[in-house]
Amino acid sequence: MQTFISLSVAVLAVAAHAALVTASSDTPSRALLVAQAQPEQQEEFTPIDQLPPQEQLPAAPLLVGAYAFVLLMLFGYLFIVSRRLTVIQREVGRLEGELKRTGRT
Amino acid sequence: MPRWFQPALIVCALMFGLSPLVIANAPYESTMGLVQKIFYFHMPAAWMFLGASVVCGIASARFLATGDPRHDRLALAAGEMAVLFGLLTLVTGPLWARKAWGTWWVWDARITSSLVGWMIAWAYLILRQYGGPGSEKLAAGLALFGMANVPFIYVSVNYWRTIHPATTVVPRLPFSMGFPLLFCVAAFLLLMVLLIKLRVRVAEEQARLDAIYLSLEDHL
Numbered sequence: 083m084q085t086f087i088s089l090s091v092a093v094l095a096v097a098a099h100a101a102l103v104t105a106s107s108d109t110p111s112r113a114l115l116v117a118q119a120q121p122e123q124q125e126e127f128t129p130i131d132q133l134p135p136q137e138q139l140p141a142a143p144l145l146v147g148a149y150a151f152v153l154l155m156l157f158g159y160l161f162i163v164s165r166r167l168t169v170i171q172r173e174v175g176r177l178e179g180e181l182k183r184t185g186r187t
Numbered sequence: 188m189p190r191w192f193q194p195a196l197i198v199c200a201l202m203f204g205l206s207p208l209v210i211a212n213a214p215y216e217s218t219m220g221l222v223q224k225i226f227y228f229h230m231p232a233a234w235m236f237l238g239a240s241v242v243c244g245i246a247s248a249r250f251l252a253t254g255d256p257r258h259d260r261l262a263l264a265a266g267e268m269a270v271l272f273g274l275l276t277l278v279t280g281p282l283w284a285r286k287a288w289g290t291w292w293v294w295d296a297r298i299t300s301s302l303v304g305w306m307i308a309w310a311y312l313i314l315r316q317y318g319g320p321g322s323e324k325l326a327a328g329l330a331l332f333g334m335a336n337v338p339f340i341y342v343s344v345n346y347w348r349t350i351h352p353a354t355t356v357v358p359r360l361p362f363s364m365g366f367p368l369l370f371c372v373a374a375f376l377l378l379m380v381l382l383i384k385l386r387v388r389v390a391e392e393q394a395r396l397d398a399i400y401l402s403l404e405d406h407l
Binding site for chain 1: 203207220221222224225228229232271274275278279282283285286378381382385386388389392393395396399400402403
């Protein structure tokens with residue numbers, strides 16, 4: 083269960099990072115907004131079929147985020163379970179040694 | 188651990204190391220473009236999630252029938268795999284959907300039933316952890332429901348209206364897309380087998396440790 087609590091914390095961290103990356107790619111920075119000249123007043127709206135390329139959500143952060151998340155979780159879990167096995171085996175060895183030393187089986 | 192474990196782990200690490208190259212060489216899909224390449228990790232993770240749910244259910248049924256703790260340990264290991272791979276599926280799917288469909292989540296039959304299957308796997312583990320004595324048999328019953336949900340998850344895209352790709356996509360993949368998928372499925376499968384083996388070993392050692400503590404208590 084502790085394994086999954088640790089993994090859940092990692093999930094939240096990665097999800098928060100992905101959300102920040104996506105949000106930062108969606109909205110221009112405050113400095114950029116200030117630097118831009120004030121736009122002219124619009125008198126009508128003109129519809130278009132597709133968003134211009136600079137307005138579209140980039141795929142790369144989502145793709146990289148997905149792969150990084152999978153690799154982090156899989157090998158993180160492997161590492162945590164391996165460490166848990168080492169700790170238990172050490173404890174078993176210690177107790178068995180103690181039982182032998184005191185003559186109990 | 189058995190002799191084959193470390194060489195198999197090295198092979199698995201090499202496969203995961205090579206997978207970005209194999210995936211990068213796969214062609215782009217015509218309508219979704221770059222983001223469709225999440226498929227090569229999303230699909231194997233989903234298959235492992237379903238496979239682990241089935242292994243958990245079968246091992247639980249055998250545990251209920253025989254009472255053999257070895258089946259129970261396998262069921263526990265597979266239950267953890269179902270949670271792990273289910274999480275990977277449910278996180279990579281929305282990352283793909285956000286770009287391809289314009290939304291993080293859709294309450295269609297496939298995604299909702301996958302979420303239910305994942306929550307059943309979580310419930311199985313929580314019951315095992317906090318259910319007290321005898322909870323392994325109650326949890327085994329729950330695992331059977333988790334297994335029964337698997338065929339429903341698989342065929343749901345063919346019977347209910349959804350924008351999720353149909354099951355016909357994989358058999359119709361061209362070799363240039365099918366090979367990377369099979370490569371990733373092999374890597375995920377090998378890793379899942381290794382993780383199950385490792386997790387079963389942890390459960391065996393834990394049982395040994397508990398037996399030693401009981402024996403010490405008896406002597407006091």
